[in-house]
Every structure is written in structure tokens, then in C-alpha cells.
Amino acid sequence: MFNFNGELLDDNTSFLNENNRGIHLGDAVFEELRVLNGDIIFLEDHYLRLMSSMRILRMEIPMYFTMEFMEQEILKSISENGLKEAKHIKFTVFRNSQNNFSISDHSISYLITGKTLTNPFFILNEGAYEVELFKDFYKNSSMLSNLDTNNKILNVVGAVYAQENDYQDCLLLNEKKQVIESLNGNLFVVKGNQIKTAPVSDGCVHGILRKKLIDLVSKLNDFDVLEESISPFELQKADELFLVNNIEGIVSVTKYRKKDFVNTTAKNLIGKLNAAARMSLS
Structure with missing residues (x-):
């Protein structure tokens, strides 16, 4: 119904x-x-x-x-x-x-x-999750790109590419060749005590869980959260990559090219995200 x-x-x-x-x-x-x-x-x-x-x-x-x-x-x-x-x-x-x-x-x-x-509640997906850059088409860094509209053809073609090449997801680039998000959610890059995600001015979707996670991390003493452009060269140097969306919660990227990743930070954050979700219901 x-x-x-x-x-x-x-x-x-x-x-x-x-x-x-x-x-x-x-x-x-x-x-x-x-x-x-x-x-x-x-x-x-x-x-x-x-x-x-x-x-x-x-x-x-x-x-x-x-x-x-x-x-x-x-x-x-x-x-x-x-x-x-x-x-x-x-x-x-x-x-x-x-x-x-x-x-x-x-x-x-x-x-x-x-x-x-x-x-x-939100879960942490810890299964095998290999990603690759999708470079056939770029997403423009404009205000329209921040919205969830019915124009998702880029995501559809990217999903076909991922399926054809045995990837679980692909990372999208803007016209400046900056990494902005994945096909299925906002991207967070962990290096040391820094957690970085692309600013909305780079063209990523202005996701609710992205916003909530930024708010959560900004209140923690263990990490610094940055909204800054992400270069493809940063990905293999990172300690951890994870994605967030409102349906799956947090998805840990396990592999990008020859680099395998841990999920320590994602494990630390999933409980805090669910606590914030419960508070929103009170």
C-alpha cells in the first residue's frame, strides 16, 4: 500500500x-x-x-x-x-x-x-566492500548537486560499471576531479585523528546522516572533523574510509585498489549515531 x-x-x-x-x-x-x-x-x-x-x-x-x-x-x-x-x-x-x-x-x-x-537502528556494514573511482562522468559542483532529485542517471550508470567490474560501490568525482561521495552515500576519510568529508560546495549530496555525523565528531575530543576537498591521492594514504546513508547507516570500505582498510573509527561512531537517533525520538 x-x-x-x-x-x-x-x-x-x-x-x-x-x-x-x-x-x-x-x-x-x-x-x-x-x-x-x-x-x-x-x-x-x-x-x-x-x-x-x-x-x-x-x-x-x-x-x-x-x-x-x-x-x-x-x-x-x-x-x-x-x-x-x-x-x-x-x-x-x-x-x-x-x-x-x-x-x-x-x-x-x-x-x-x-x-x-x-x-x-543504524548498523555498521563490515562485509567486503571494495570501491573504485568512477571517471566516465563527473558531477558538477553546484547547489542542484546537493539535492536528492529523480535525476540519478549518473548513479545508475556508475552502479552498472561497479557491477561489471565486481566492485561494491564507486566513488564520484566533480568537474575539478575531487572525490565528493559514493554512489550510495557520503564519504568520510580518516587519517590519524582527522576525519574529513567533502564540503557541499564541492557538489556532494547534503545528507542528513552526513550532517549528524559531523555534529557528533565535532563534539569528540579524539578527532578533528574537516569539511575540505578530497583528492584521489589521499584515499590510499588514509587509515580508514567509510560511507554513510540513511538506510544502511555506516558502511566501512574494506579495499580501494591495493589498500586494505580498518574500521576502528566507524565502530566507535555507530553507537553514538544510534544514540542521537534515539534522542530525536524523545
Whole structure:
């Protein structure tokens, strides 16, 4: 079952018309959230990021589109039994105009879909996870690159490349050939007591878990957190590489080219990240 503009529909129900802009033009933005026991983790952060993304894309934000409304519609999308399960929710917003560049209608529609999660809280993925640079195409360092939109063709082609070459993921570069993120999350590079991640000005997605992890690390005496550009040459010199996304949590990179990595820092941070998630529910 899914939620389309407040109406609950059965799976596989036809509900979009042939002029949908999200399909034709990628004129859509989304948030991916976790729901646990009927509570939405980091709800306020996700809501504010969605509002910011819609403003940047010049979408019309209805007066009723409050954080309480977003929460209500997400929970409505989950059956009564489903409230007891951990859920991965995708909240997508798209414009209602016809499928051309001349926009006569800036009003929006929304779609809420959900899947059951195996793990209620964030986990540390410690399995084999080899990465490589994806150099066929670059991601531009612009404000649009910071958003989660339906234009994910770069990630799709990169995923095909990774699959063809037996990598678990690929690292993306911007037009200045700086490493900004992976196909599946924000990248953190650990060297000594420094933890570095790319600044949003380099074109990485402005992820919620990226923000939360920066806040957490900045409060620790053991590490210094830096938002600075990452050169490809830094990767093999690093002690540790890990990725974060709102679905898997923290993913430790085990190998990049001839370098094998430890996951000591990631192990140290996963508990703190879950503690912050629990606090957001209180």
C-alpha cells in the first residue's frame, strides 16, 4: 500500500498520467526516512531539507505542508501492524505541470512509499566492500548537486560499471576531479585523528546522516572533523574510509585498489549515531 496525495492505494495501482514531470523531466525531489515504532528518526531535519530543496527548485509549497502534516501522511501510509516494524520511507514531491519546460502550474503532488527494514537502528556494514573511482562522468559542483532529485542517471550508470567490474560501490568525482561521495552515500576519510568529508560546495549530496555525523565528531575530543576537498591521492594514504546513508547507516570500505582498510573509527561512531537517533525520538 502507498500514499498518493493523501489517498491510500494498493500496490501496483495505476495513478500517474503520461505527462508526469517526475518521469519525463526528473522534476521531483525526495527524502528517505526511517520510521521506528511509529516515530520518524530525524524528522525535523528531513522536513527542513525537503522544504529547502523545494524552494531551490521553485516548487509551490502549500500552506498545509507543515512538519506535522508530513509526519501524519507518513504514518498514515503504514498499516497499524506496520507501525511495529522498522520502515524505510521514501517521500517524493513532483510538480503538476505538463511535461515541457514551460511551467504553467507550480503546484505539487506527493508520493509516499515504504519498505520494511531488517534492522530498526543504524548498523555498521563490515562485509567486503571494495570501491573504485568512477571517471566516465563527473558531477558538477553546484547547489542542484546537493539535492536528492529523480535525476540519478549518473548513479545508475556508475552502479552498472561497479557491477561489471565486481566492485561494491564507486566513488564520484566533480568537474575539478575531487572525490565528493559514493554512489550510495557520503564519504568520510580518516587519517590519524582527522576525519574529513567533502564540503557541499564541492557538489556532494547534503545528507542528513552526513550532517549528524559531523555534529557528533565535532563534539569528540579524539578527532578533528574537516569539511575540505578530497583528492584521489589521499584515499590510499588514509587509515580508514567509510560511507554513510540513511538506510544502511555506516558502511566501512574494506579495499580501494591495493589498500586494505580498518574500521576502528566507524565502530566507535555507530553507537553514538544510534544514540542521537534515539534522542530525536524523545
